[in-house]
Amino acid sequence: MQLVVGRIGRAHGIRGDVTVEVRTDEPELRLAPGAVLLTDPPSAGPLTVESGRVHSGRLLLRFAGVGDRNAAEALRNTVLIAEVDPAELPDDPDEYYxxxxxxxxxxxxxxxxxxxxxxxxxxxxxxxxxxxxxxxxxxxxxxxxxxxxxxxxxxxxxxxxxxxxxxxxxxxxxxxxxxxxx
Structure with a gap:
């Protein structure tokens, strides 16, 4: 099963960081370092999260192989998709995928x-x-x-x-x- 977990916004800085519009209740799980994400358009990925941090209320991610502002800006508006086991359930019984x-x-x-x-x-x-x-x-x-x-x-x-x-x-x-x- 695939879940949309975010959308890449603009580049931040010169080292390849991007802002991410989070579309998951579990960003600490779905967008953690090491997470491999599919993309829409598919040609942009898959992308592996190298690091992440919050800056001024926004999530910033850096992906492996995206080392500069131009590469980061090329990913703008890319939708991030996580593969999830259909049997997996959220921790909170009042939450649903x-x-x-x-x-x-x-x-x-x-x-x-x-x-x-x-x-x-x-x-x-x-x-x-x-x-x-x-x-x-x-x-x-x-x-x-x-x-x-x-x-x-x-x-x-x-x-x-x-x-x-x-x-x-x-x-x-x-x-x-x-x-x-x-």
Whole structure:
């Protein structure tokens, strides 16, 4: 199984360091020295992490064989991909790898089917589940416990409790007009 773990940003300094936009909850594991990463585009890699450090809140990595600023700049926008054993699970029981979530049936608390998780979108402050509904629409569901109270990997389903209008935009207008009435 492959996981996207980062994207290379601009070069930093003259010795081949690059900034990395981290896209994993486990950078200390996935982006550690010695880690071998596949790349997109494939022609850029594989890349082996030689060293890493945090500088001014940004992760800086140096890859084996990338010894100067020009070589580092040539890697800009390259996506970093880690190979992960599909049986491997995160240490925290409330965390999930993307491949565990993609394909799950999405249902409301009462069991009504909403659709299927098609992608996990990682944003700086919050992850979203991209759900393809039965009628083909894409709905972005914030992946927070209040809205997604249950992930059941054995049953292959995600139970959601969405606020009015998240799944059905028509409900938002009704809920909004009812809110002001006593």
């Amino acid at each position: 993307d491949h565990q979530l993609v394909g799950l049936d999405v249902v409301l608390r009462d069991g009504t089917r909403v659709g299927e998780v098609s992608e996990v979108v990682h944003l700086p402050y919050q992850d979203l589940l991209s759900v393809t509904t039965g009628d083909g629409r894409e709905v972005l569901v914030p992946f927070v416990e209040r809205i997604v109270p249950e992930i059941d990997l054995e049953e292959q389903r995600a139970v959601i409790d969405p606020p009015p209008g998240l799944i059905d935009p028509d409900r938002a207008e009704t809920a909004g007009s009812d809110a002001g009435q006593e």
